[in-house]
Every structure is written in C-alpha cells, then in structure tokens.
Amino acid sequence: MAREQPEMLRATFDFLAASGTCGVVLVDCGLVAVERFGTLAEVVPIGRRITQSVPALMDLDAEIEAVRQGGRPRLALPNLNLDAGTSGSRRVNLALYWNGALDRYLLVFSEAASHDEFEVALNAQIRARNIAEAEIAAKSRQIAKANDELVRANADLDAFAAVVSHDLRSPLRRLTYFAGEAQSAVAQGDAAAALDHLASVRAQGRRMATMLSGLLEYARCGRKIDAAEPVETRDLIEEIVAATNRGELMEIRIRGDWPRIVTPVQSLDIVLRNLIDNAIKHHDRAYGVVSITGLAGNEPAPWRIEITDDGPGIPLAWQSAIFEPFRRMAEDETPTDGAGIGLALVKRTLETIGGQITVHSDPEVARGATFCIEWPRILTE
Amino acid sequence: MISKKLLLLGDIGVGKTSLVRRFVLDEFNFDYRPTMGVDIYRYRLCDLGPAQDEAVELVIWDIDGNYGLGVLDHIYSRGCAGALIVSDLSRPATVTHMLALGEAMREKMPGRIFSYVLNKSDLCRPADAALPADLHEADPAPVATSALSGENVVLAFRGVAETILRRAA
Numbered sequence: 001m002a003r004e005q006p007e008m009l010r011a012t013f014d015f016l017a018a019s020g021t022c023g024v025v026l027v028d029c030g031l032v033a034v035e036r037f038g039t040l041a042e043v044v045p046i047g048r049r050i051t052q053s054v055p056a057l058m059d060l061d062a063e064i065e066a067v068r069q070g071g072r073p074r075l076a077l078p079n080l081n082l083d084a085g086t087s088g089s090r091r092v093n094l095a096l097y098w099n100g101a102l103d104r105y106l107l108v109f110s111e112a113a114s115h116d117e118f119e120v121a122l123n124a125q126i127r128a129r130n131i132a133e134a135e136i137a138a139k140s141r142q143i144a145k146a147n148d149e150l151v152r153a154n155a156d157l158d159a160f161a162a163v164v165s166h167d168l169r170s171p172l173r174r175l176t177y178f179a180g181e182a183q184s185a186v187a188q189g190d191a192a193a194a195l196d197h198l199a200s201v202r203a204q205g206r207r208m209a210t211m212l213s214g215l216l217e218y219a220r221c222g223r224k225i226d227a228a229e230p231v232e233t234r235d236l237i238e239e240i241v242a243a244t245n246r247g248e249l250m251e252i253r254i255r256g257d258w259p260r261i262v263t264p265v266q267s268l269d270i271v272l273r274n275l276i277d278n279a280i281k282h283h284d285r286a287y288g289v290v291s292i293t294g295l296a297g298n299e300p301a302p303w304r305i306e307i308t309d310d311g312p313g314i315p316l317a318w319q320s321a322i323f324e325p326f327r328r329m330a331e332d333e334t335p336t337d338g339a340g341i342g343l344a345l346v347k348r349t350l351e352t353i354g355g356q357i358t359v360h361s362d363p364e365v366a367r368g369a370t371f372c373i374e375w376p377r378i379l380t381e
Numbered sequence: 382m383i384s385k386k387l388l389l390l391g392d393i394g395v396g397k398t399s400l401v402r403r404f405v406l407d408e409f410n411f412d413y414r415p416t417m418g419v420d421i422y423r424y425r426l427c428d429l430g431p432a433q434d435e436a437v438e439l440v441i442w443d444i445d446g447n448y449g450l451g452v453l454d455h456i457y458s459r460g461c462a463g464a465l466i467v468s469d470l471s472r473p474a475t476v477t478h479m480l481a482l483g484e485a486m487r488e489k490m491p492g493r494i495f496s497y498v499l500n501k502s503d504l505c506r507p508a509d510a511a512l513p514a515d516l517h518e519a520d521p522a523p524v525a526t527s528a529l530s531g532e533n534v535v536l537a538f539r540g541v542a543e544t545i546l547r548r549a550a
Contacts, residue, residue: 055384058386084422084443085424127394377514
C-alpha cells in the first residue's frame with residue numbers, strides 16, 4: 001500500500017487540477033469511504049457505505065459496479081443540490097471513477113458551473129411564456145365558445161319565433177273555433193253539442209300545454225354539457241330498454257359493442273331513449289323488431305350506434321324535417337303520444353356534444369328506417 | 382429506518398419545488414426560480430402502515446422540468462422507488478404531459494409506484510379546468526393539491542409513501 005500511495009495521491013491531484021475539483025473521496029470495493037480530501041468531501045463520512053451516506057448514490061449499486069467492471073467510464077450526476085432542505089447547501093457535480101491501479105473508486109465533487117444564472121433566466125422565461133400561451137389559449141377558447149353560443153342563441157330565437165308563430169297557432173286556432181262553437185251551441189240551448197265542443201277545447205288546451213313543455217325542454221337541452229363520467233353503456237342501454245313502454249309483440253334486440261366510456265350520461269340517455277321510443281311509437285303494427293347495434297371501432301374514432309326498426313319507414317321528403325320541433329309526417333292531431341319534440345331533442349343534444357345523426361330509409365323500396373349516431377369519444381368544450 | 386428514492390416529475394413551472402418545500406419545510410415562496418439539475422430533499426415520514434407504526438425516509442429528487450419523457454432514461458431516475466408526477470391545473474397541456482409521463486413510466490419502469498398530482502387548485506378548481514377526457518380514467522386517480530394553501534400536499538406524499546411501503550413489504 002505504501003508504494004501505491006504516491007500514485008494514488010497523484011491521480012487525486014490530477015482530478016483536482018483538471019476540473020476545479022473541490023473534494024475527492026477514496027472508496028473501497030465494498031463502497032465504503034476510506035479517505036477524503038477537500039471541503040466538499042466532508043459530507044461523506046469515513047467508514048460508511050457511500051450508497052447509504054450520499055443520498056444521490058442511493059440504490060445505484062448496479063451502476064457503480066458497472067463502472068468498476070468497465071461497462072461505463074464513469075458515473076456522472078451533474079448539478080445536484082445534495083441537501084436542498086437546509087440553507088447554505090451548495091450545488092455540485094458528482095462523478096465516480098474506478099482506478100484499477102489503486103483498487104479504489106474516486107468519488108469526485110466539483111462546484112457546479114455558475115453559467116446556470118443564464119439558464120435560470122432562460123427557464124424562467126420559458127415558464128412565463130408557457131403560462132402566457134396557456135392563458136391566451138384559454139381566453140381564445142372562451143371567446144370562441146361565447147361566439148358559438150351567440151350564433152346558436154340567434155338561431156334558437158329564429159326557430160322559436162317560427163314555432164310560436166306557426167305550430168302553436170294551429171291548436172290555438174282550433175281552440176278558438178271550438179270555443180265559438182260551444183258558445184253557439186249554448187245560445188241554441190244544445191247542451192250536448194256544447195259539452196262536445198268544450199271537450200275539444202280542453203283537448204286543444206292540453207295539446208298546447210304539451211307543446212309548450214316540449215318547447216321548454218328543447219330550449220333547456222344543449223345549453224351546457226353535463227359533467228362527463230364513466231358509463232357502462234351496456235348497462236345503460238339495458239336499463240332504457242327495460243323501461244320502454246311497448247307491447248308484448250314488439251321485440252328489442254341489443255347487439256354489437258357497448259364499451260365503457262367517459263361521457264355525459266344524461267345526454268346519452270336522452271338520445272337513446274328518444275330514438276327507441278320513436279321507433280316504437282311510430283311503428284304501424286303491433287308487432288315488430290327494433291335492433292340497437294353498437295359499433296365501437298378504434299379510438300379516437302367515434303362510437304357508432306345504429307337503431308333500426310321494421311316500421312313503415314320515412315319518405316325521403318321528410319327526412320330532414322323530422323328533426324325539427326313539432327314536425328310530424330302526417331301533421332295530424334293525435335297519432336302518437338308526446339309533443340313531437342323527441343327527434344329534435346336528439347339532434348340538438350348530439351350537436352351540443354359534437355356528435356352526428358343520419359337517417360336511412362326508403363319506404364318505396366323497403367320497410368323500416370335506420371338512425372345512425374356518431375358519439376364522440378373526446379368531448380370538445 | 383429504510384430510505385426510498387422518490388422522483389418529482391412534471392413540466393417546467395407546474396410547482397414541483399413549491400410542493401416539496403411545502404411538504405418538507407412548510408413554506409411557500411411567491412418568487413419563481415426554476416430548478417436547475419436536481420434538488421435533493423430528505424424527509425422522515427412516520428405513523429405509516431396499517432398499524433401506523435412504520436416509518437420511511439423519503440429521499441425526494443426534485444428534477445428540472447426540462448427533460449420531458451427523456452427523464453425516465455436519465456441517470457437521475459435510476460434506483461427510484463416511485464414518483465409523484467405533477468401538472469398545473471391552470472395549464473391543460475401540462476395535464477396531458479403528466480398522463481403521457483405516467484404511461485411512459487408504466488412501460489419503462491414497470492412495478493414502480495407513481496401518483497398523479499394536479500397542482501395549483503387554488504388557481505383553478507378541477508371542475509372548472511378544461512381537462513383532457515382521459516384524465517377521468519387515469520389510474521391511479523389524481524390528487525388535486527395546492528402548494529400555496531397546503532391542500533392535500535401531505536396526503537399526496539403520504540399516499541405514495543404508503544403504497545411504496547406496501548409494495549416493499
């Protein structure tokens with residue numbers, strides 16, 4: 001060992017001279033510190049394993065062994081503040097070498113270069129820019145959203161004006177007519193006819209109330225998207241089907257992929273429930289089959305759902321009008337329950353969450369209709 | 382007492398240093414100074430485990446946020462027992478990066494424990510943030526914290542320490 005000492009010291013001083021080293025610790029093969037030089041080395045206690053006493057080397061036994069075996073020339077851990085929790089701690093570069101002649105590791109501490117003031121300033125600017133960009137992006141999103149809402153509000157106003165001026169006038173006109181007839185019947189002393197006319201007045205009143213409720217529901221829907229939450233779509237569709245009001249001979253089949261998705265469950269419920277109700281209510285027979293098929297595909301492609309019935313079908317001329325409030329193909333009085341708002345609700349809900357609906361039917365060729373929904377996987381604000 | 386190395390990862394400026402300083406020193410500094418390289422903190426956590434009779438010394442590596450996904454290949458990340466992956470609730474892009482880092486960690490360092498932390502809840506509540514849809518399915522579920530107020534900071538560190546101890550047992 002006496003002969004090795006000068007060589008060991010020379011190697012040590014070489015490191016000190018070469019890189020502004022402020023401390024060197026000699027470490028044996030068992031990773032125990034045996035000797036130290038310089039002020040920075042004082043953080044390493046003699047007689048203890050460096051992987052225990054130097055936190056930066058904790059659990060790096062394999063990497064340290066690789067240095068000794070020649071698998072890597074050195075283990076370098078630059079720019080460390082070894083005890084940031086205390087004041088006065090210095091930032092150091094730490095490097096571990098193997099010196100085969102000495103049969104020792106050299107654990108070398110050097111002061112981290114002071115060039116990092118520039119880097120600190122640069123990083124601070126990067127962060128400030130990132131935050132500013134995020135704020136601009138958030139503001140832009142808010143403005144775009146407000147603009148969309150304005151456009152939509154204007155379209156809603158036009159639509160409601162049309163509905164109120166046209167659709168609600170029809171039952172009002174009839175109501176006024178029957179009220180006049182009832183008045184005439186009373187004047188003529190025909191109590192039975194008067195009662196008939198008053199019953200019609202009540203029926204028209206009820207229809208108007210139903211239409212107004214539907215209109216309110218339509219106005220409310222789509223104002224905002226409910227919070228997204230994980231939904232087992234198979235459970236949801238089974239619940240909806242179980243609650244469907246239908247005759248015993250009307251069969252509903254659920255097929256395909258029903259994944260677990262994160263989505264506003266209320267919106268999905270509105271869309272599926274109304275489409276299934278629509279298929280049953282507008283069926284012209286007491287028996288039939290409604291098939292509901294989920295087509296998951298690969299993310300981020302939208303999840304597709306097809307609802308197919310074997311009812312009378314929808315003439316091509318009606319296929320866009322059915323999605324407007326209060327539009328019924330026959331324009332008749334009471335062919336079905338409801339306000340004639342179901343498909344309009346479906347379309348509006350889908351538009352709100354960024355989905356789509358299309359209908360495929362040609363009664364001149366075949367019975368039945370298929371409604372195809374594209375339900376987005378990723379919801380836009 | 383056993384010691385475990387815990388990484389603090391996440392984009393630059395998400396509040397990693399503020400979180401660890403709130404946890405270790407119970408302080409908050411309004412002046413931002415980015416971390417260069419690594420700041421290493423040590424903290425003894427007691428009363429852990431089912432009987433609350435276990436302890437661990439966390440050696441917390443607060444790592445410069447400039448490394449991106451490459452941090453997992455860096456020597457700084459070797460030998461870690463787990464990580465807190467931090468994002469800034471007021472900057473949705475950092476949440477997306479946090480999830481990507483979590484997925485990369487699952488792939489490159491299988492078996493290591495990590496938790497997601499949504500920091501700066503004092504600036505922006507999770508319900509008001511434009512967060513990515515896949516955050517709702519994130520595993521493990523994220524913890525919303527505020528280094529400024531201290532909300533959930535201890536919970537986040539204790540949570541990951543408990544899991545590391547359970548895994549080590």
